Amino acid sequence: MNRPIQNPSATKISGGVATDQQHDSARKHVTGEAVYIDDMPEMAGMLHGCLGLSTVAHGAIRSMDLSDVESAPGVVAVLTASDVPGENDISPTGLHDEPVLAEGKVHFFGQPVFCVIAETREAARRACKRARIEYDEEPGIFDVGGLDPEADKLVTKPLKLERGDIALALGSAPHRVKGQMRVGGQDHFYLEGQIAMALPGEDGDVTVYSSTQHPSEVQHMVAHALGVASHAVTVEIRRMGGGFGGKETQANQFAALAAIAAKKLGRAVKIRPDRDDDITATGKRHDFLVDYEAGFDDDGKILGADFLYAARCGFSADLSGPVTDRALFHCDNAYWFPAVRAQSAPFYTNTVSNTAFRGFGGPQGMVGGERLIEEIAFALGKDPLEIRKRNFYGTDERNVTPYHQTVEDNVIERVVAELEASCDYAGRRREIAAFNANSEIVKRGIALTPVKFGISFTATHFNQAGALVHVYTDGSVHLNHGGTEMGQGLYVKVAQVVAEEFQIDIDRVKITATTTGKVPNTSATAASSGSDLNGMAAQNAARQIKDRLIAFASEKYEVPTEQVVFLPNRVRVGNQEIAFDELIKQAYMGRVQLSAAGFYKTPEIHWDRERGRGQPFYYFAYGAACAETSIDTLTGEYVIDRVDILHETGRSLNRAIDIGQIEGAFIQGMGWLTTEELVWDEKGRLRTHAPSTYKIPLASDRPKVFNVALADWADNVKPTVHRSKAVGEPPFMLAISVLHALSDAVASVADHAICPRLDAPATPERVLMAVERLKREMAA
């Protein structure tokens, strides 16, 4: 459709960068018209798969009798490991430690052993129950407590970061603290569960619609499992109903099985696991056991910090290497350690293989570091905030991280100072102390915690992106890039960048589904990198076309190139203005290529893992939060009374989207640290595998008062897309303030003389048990 030019004399386009443009699918979301994979029309003859899961946590498969499954009503096929035509492996690291279907042995309760393909989803699910599998059970490792990094099995190589002489620093310090902290894991609980739909094509090709953050990896995994070249596999995803890291690698299994079945049977196959199976069979945030020790002076200035981060990785490596690395990269949070040693222990356990989750180990690293600060504060009888401020990174000195990267963009002091003033931290602390002195049962607490989070994939080669931009002859634009949309607003942000570049209203830019057929070899949409990478790649593509248009107009109208200027929905060429659409038509007639593939790679970064040195991060994102809570010391129940956030997003591409990310990340982080508890029983069975038992926050859990502000006074010092900053993960860690506010409230029962050592998640039970312990120790 050829539309008339829009607002030919407008001074500003609609939906450019730095506008509060709505999510591109907002209208479709509220009407139910947004199409998720399970909503797509089903091809005639489509079949449905259901995974048969192991019923023991560790052991050899003695016998497998699937005859009753095969004869169940509606069953068309039952796949086992031997039906995998290519490699029976979907390990994203290439370590060959994660089969599509278990072969000979199972390593965790809920591991996929077989896959039923039936005429309906219900028939497949019912048939699954009829399997008769016997196991020779072996003892399982379910917890990392008591494991030895030297002796016990690791899933991947550990990392050590070291700077300065830690032994000397600890040995000569006037004061020392030492302790251990347990930090729980987290289920993603994306509202749309895992799903894949595979359509067989000619030549053995297959198209897979997969709810994935990483279409290229799904493509590669499917190709490996099928034993075909990557060019035979196309993976597409328009939108996910939430990802949060849970669809970075975890979509592979469902996609591979759907593709295998589709090729074997020559029919379309869809696999959508039930929520309980999804939670049972897919990886989660790693839980950690953190050993920490610090030496410090009388003022609370840290002289040396020593950490061991032991992670429950599950039975395979998956992303545990980079996750545990990132935990170490964030043990320092915003603090300078004159001497430091941080080591990881990525332990093998007989539990589901843990995976990426918003923050990717960073939150766990930071929680350990913040416990250290808290311990020092209690040891010296000071306000933890005082200790925090005393140890912040400097700007020109005291600015080297444990991985030897110099922090060049530090603004934490200003962020914290502004928040401390705006939320009246000092006044409220006094008011709370007065309240607590007069209240026996209800105690209140407050805490202000900072966040400094490193931006870039630590695997340097992932920091690249591609985009594809077409301008059609009517001036409308087709935009495609390698990033995936999971709700975070990436599509609309990148569309804003392209609209800005061409100076056309955003509704002239059509956002299209991510597919490996248009932009190849992409990285996962992860590590908060989506708009940094894809925004730049799309900008690059648009600029290529723009440059061609400029050259064309310059030649046609015989004006110097600098006299070709893109104005809102029009182009000024010399002394005349030509509508954008008109110029495009002319350019087409003049045989100008109106399509371009854009590319971007993050500059400057490098990382030498062996030496623990480099510049893994392009820049850092900063923020701070102050939380206030009330606890009931009879039951451990609590409410979050107030939270104030000041978070830094550089020059925001879209403040509305960014505030949504900050609020959403905060609440998700709060859930992780409060009510979201994963419970395994003594047989290694996850007992919290549904929303009835696994409790993510509700509207009524959010802070009663919730003030969120952007620290918009600082552009990104690096030349990122329009000087914006990544925002997906950093605000997740602002929720650490809630854990510390709860801890502060608990501490009041013992006059702040004893560190509560409140572990996470701080369920009402943990809060009450900490209260009881402090009361006992106080009485003793």
Next chain:
Amino acid sequence: MAGARQHIRFLLNGEEVTTGDVRPDETLLDYLRLRRTLSGTKEGCAEGDCGACTVLVGRLSDGELIYEGVNACIRFLASVDGCHVVTVEHLKRADGTLHPVQQAMVDHHGSQCGFCTPGFVMGLYALWMRKPTPSEQDIETALQGNLCRCTGYEPIVKAAKAISGYGAMKNEPLVAERAEVTSILKGWKDGSRVEIGDAGERFIIPGSLDDFADAYEANPDATIVAGSTDVGLWVTKFMREIAPVIFIGGLEELRQFGKSDGAITIGAGVSYTGAREILAAAMPAFGDLIDRIGGDQVRNMGTIGGNIANGSPIGDTPPPLIALGAELTLRKGSRRRTMPLEEFFIDYGKQDRQPGEFVESVTVPLPAKGAHFSAHKITKRRDEDITAALGAYYVELAGDGTVAAVRIAYGGMAATPKRARSAEAMLIGRPWTAENIEAAMDALSSDFTPISDMRASADYRMLVARNLLKRFFIETSGTKKPVTVKRYEAA
């Protein structure tokens, strides 16, 4: 049975549906998505906990048409016989204009991934219809059954507050159709029985309470389905065969209240929402407790009778009902018998109910003047969470300050909802003092040996069981200091 209807009939958005092609275990959600390609309604959990499948069901209540949000994932299609099912597809006008609820959500950036959004829209729609200018508490209570993992809820709550500012919508679908829908549904209320299917696919929708009594006596092996908040999961999670089924959710006779002689009689089919209306007025603590059962959708579906008959040790209404001295009425055919509610619960999974016998009503004595009653539930998450431990307390004090009557009941502490007889013994006839309460708290360990599970450890259960009794005592002292943390100031 001769004369029984062999089809169900209901309204789906603007369409009348008559069909005999229905299995008793077919969920409304599967019907909408698979058979009608109405894919705006999503499946998030298939157990009534996430709300992505929220639709409205309109039914006649004493002649008045009311719409309630329900979980389509655990609601059976057969149970919407005689109702009006409204899905998200019904809201937008033909010219593309969004409904105020939808427009407010768009304007406030209330969606991110969008998967939960249709459910939120329907939940807010139901709220907007019954309370156009809701308080923050109203909004949060209405949204307890809707999970969002992206937004942190802030923009959704802001949207909810703003809806009324968008003005009454012209041609608001359910307002415009109200008279017509009421008349259609009334026309369908002819007291006829529905009977469809053979063997493993057989179900009955009785035409009246007496018809139900007859049907159940004749089919004592039948599964009775009222709100399906539990039986729904037998199907979606455990894939159990439930036929033959008797659906009783549509029996208005079972949804009745009676008030007499200082007691309230609640029909077994009264929903939590319905029970809250009448119980909260007399006993605010009971109302607060009901607000923490499931989400709005579950409270609209689940029934008091089901909560009792189910026999779960963690059902939330039996402990307070026992503490209040409630009496249960069971019926088989035309024969009725009554018993103190506490005697109904024999052991885990075992109740004093004969084949073909059903829970007809429960009669709750109102607290005597000056008596104290309270009930406290402990969960990991405050709302929409299953009980770890629940204490319910009733005490009458004599003029001299001694305990004239006391009933203490707990859920989550034993294999059944159970009275704390030893603790009560430490209190009856004695002064209502901190000292005696302490003795009663100690006695709880002879009443209960709780278990550890994913909800709580045995130690925590025992500790809070003790402390909740203490909280109750402090409450009765009339202290002005806070006795617990509260999200909302008392109304």
